[in-house]
Amino acid sequence: MRVSPGGRPATGYDIVLQAGVLRETAAFLTDRLPDCRAAVVVTDGNLRDLAAPLTDALRGVGVASALHVVEPGEKSKSLESLHGIYGTLLDLKADRRACVIAVGGGVVGDLAGFAAASYMRGVSLIQVPTSLLAMVDSSVGGKTGVNLPRGKNLVGAFHQPAGVLVDPDVLRTLPDREYHGGLAEVVKYGVISDAAFFGWLEENAGAILDRDPAVLVPLIARCCELKAAVVAADEFETTGVRATLNYGHTFAHAFENLAGYGVLSHGEAVSVGMTCAARLAVSRGMIPPDVLTRQTALLERFRLPIELPAAVEAPPDAVLAAMRSDKKNVAGALRLVLPVRLGEVRVFADVPEEQVTAALTP
């Protein structure tokens, strides 16, 4: 599958989706980046055994390499972790032809991606996403970045990878909660841009929950296609097209903020956020209640929450305040992505705040 950000074929790259492709990483690198002589493999402590063999394989093809392991979890997306990766690159005497290989979920991909974007003003990046969320979402599209103590993803760059290697085999060992969280973004693609895909998800929900390779490959491929099409239309998030990917996310970011990171997974927050967004669209008469009903049924089938856990304190005013500080907003106006039918969303900047708070509860 070929991705051309902003429609520029010169910066295009391949997504290779194939069982076992993780073990082909070194061959992919020498094929696509023949001048590369040094590569740092970034991963987290949970994935060390998966990632470690890559450094041997790289040395086998004449590429100096090192494994850089960060702590699992969001707190590794920091300027300090970034500094650590720069150090490993310098230890390898990595020059501008070097490559960073991110083996992990969204945290590792975002962190390693920004290291690649900024080391010597940009070196190559290969993404090897290991979580469903990273496969269908964060590894495609070129967004990279780290958090600051004052907020998430406040520092970063758009940096397209030289390639994305998706190995569905690695999903076998993904913890259930992470796998289900990834399905929230999968459901999102159906609602925002492909009603037929949404129907396919409903029909195959059982096999999807069973992680049947026969459904996983077409599932991931379709999500990557849908995301790549959006990215091609709006690489730098300037035309508004890319904003459609944010369906449910303005609510979700507020929920994650209020819950404290880690209490609610990103996918769980998105699931609740999409429920609020669809409910809001129903209340405004933009979609029939049936769309909300089908979305809710599918999310629940995928073991995802459709309301906040009782332990999360989220009074409407606090949710609104957190939503207002979302960085997707422009000049302080709340921008919401809402469905206008199953398979299509639009961005609205004129929703009265009372309607937003009313949509927080059934």
Place this chain on the structure above:
Amino acid sequence: MRVSPGGRPATGYDIVLQAGVLRETAAFLTDRLPDCRAAVVVTDGNLRDLAAPLTDALRGVGVASALHVVEPGEKSKSLESLHGIYGTLLDLKADRRACVIAVGGGVVGDLAGFAAASYMRGVSLIQVPTSLLAMVDSSVGGKTGVNLPRGKNLVGAFHQPAGVLVDPDVLRTLPDREYHGGLAEVVKYGVISDAAFFGWLEENAGAILDRDPAVLVPLIARCCELKAAVVAADEFETTGVRATLNYGHTFAHAFENLAGYGVLSHGEAVSVGMTCAARLAVSRGMIPPDVLTRQTALLERFRLPIELPAAVEAPPDAVLAAMRSDKKNVAGALRLVLPVRLGEVRVFADVPEEQVTAALTP
């Protein structure tokens, strides 16, 4: 003057070269960035009085603004300083339409430029260079970055400004040593790409030393044109064209390293480096000795050194080792930019190291 990096008109920007234009910064911003509602003016302690009035002017046109002052000097080009600028942007609740305005020399421009490149994955940047070096070199071309403890400019991005405002009036108060240092890069443009300009510099050397506005404006304009043409041909330093700007610099970076930063100004190091490079070209029979003689005479006229001060210990082996670690090298081979005639240079990767060390001394 219009600059189109990589020949892409969509990302082009204006260089406005005009006495007094510094005071027009707020008007320029509202004209070019009508959606901008927040701007941080970054400057250093020496330039506070020059930069401070801009924040009032910005508030006068409805743009929330703050002055962010860093310590003068190279040590401010750090990840820590960057973090400080992010903090000021967050204090202003700066969103993606925000702008960073860099008022200063190369250090402020590189630091503020990288803050703009990375805050929320990229906000707008206006460069207001106040040193001759920044006017003719670092403010044009989109290079931004900071140092790491282990080396200069190891982290950064290519980020083109929304505009560059060059006010020759501010050169009146520039310290002599800094002004002369800037002239080293001016001489460089003549040698690498414009023999007629080199002749013009020789003819007008007296007026140039006197900082006569009648010669400063055409001087800065020609340097910016020459640099912009190189950047247009090779925005991301991938084709080798941009490498020609590095004439004298592989030597210079080694000298700066060995001397310890601050002992030798960048311009002084470049002056000695160009002398070594031209001497090397003469010794290889690539140019007649006359080119070296004229270059040396002009550099000395501009009060620039053509050999290292006695206090700097730079044994040939140490110079070579430092040159080998230059990040412009590819896979460890020394790449040198050498003149083939006055007004033209080429990149050579096959110069024997004995010839390089022989060229270090007359």
